[in-house]
Amino acid sequence: MKNTIKIIGIIAIVSIIGFAMTACEEDDGVxxxxxxxxxxxxxxxxxxxxxxxxxxxxxxxxxxxxLAGFQxxxxxxxxxxxxxxxxxxGEAILVVDGTETPWFDYEVxxxxxxxxxxxxxxxxxxxxxKK
Numbered sequence: 001m002k003n004t005i006k007i008i009g010i011i012a013i014v015s016i017i018g019f020a021m022t023a024c025e026e027d028d029g030v031x032x033x034x035x036x037x038x039x040x041x042x043x044x045x046x047x048x049x050x051x052x053x054x055x056x057x058x059x060x061x062x063x064x065x066x067l068a069g070f071q072x073x074x075x076x077x078x079x080x081x082x083x084x085x086x087x088x089x090g091e092a093i094l095v096v097d098g099t100e101t102p103w104f105d106y107e108v109x110x111x112x113x114x115x116x117x118x119x120x121x122x123x124x125x126x127x128x129x130k131k
Contacts, residue, residue, distance in 0.1 A: 034059055034060075034061075034074060034077060034078050034084065034085045035058065035059065035085075035086075035087075036056045036057065036058055036059065036060075036061070036087065037087045038058075039108045040056040040087075040106065040108065040113070041056050041057060041058070042055065042056065042130055042131070043055040043130070043131040044056075044113045044128035044129065044130055044131070045128055045129055045130075045131050046065075046066065046067060046126060046127075046128050047127075047129065050065045050066070051064045051065050052064060052065035052066045052067050053065070053067065053131070054067045054070055054071075054128065059078070060074070061074040061075075077094065082096060082097050083095070083096050085103065086100075090105055090106055090107050090121075091103075091104075091105055091106075091118070092104050092105075092106065102118035102119075103118070104116065104117060104118065105117070105118055105119070105120070105121050105125075107121060107125075111129055111130040112127060112128070112129060112130075113127075113128045113129075113130070114126065114127050114128075115128070
């Protein structure tokens with residue numbers, strides 16, 4: 001049951017990220033960029049079958065397994081002109097031509113990272129552990 005809830009949460013988060021990215025127009029220019037806060041830097045692992053990790057640096061994301069959608073989304077943002085990501089108060093926010101749209105929520109407590117769709121932290125958060 002716990003794995004089913006994790007899978008449903010992953011599907012929901014990846015769907016929201018995918019929807020947000022399809023709403024952005026693609027352009028040939030360089031994107032506004034990503035500046036990932038240091039509290040997220042490092043490799044985080046989702047418990048369960050397979051290799052499900054996400055690694056954050058200051059400007060990049062590398063993800064495997066069920067978390068691979070994060071890498072695809074971040075890569076699209078950094079390469080899309082007029083789009084950037086800001087992080088504040090536990091929220092990742094897409095900024096498109098000055099308009100802010102919540103992308104995902106996050107919370108770091110010690111060696112635990114929780115990620116959820118906007119406003120869903122208490123209901124359906126993915127819990128990852130720092131490697």
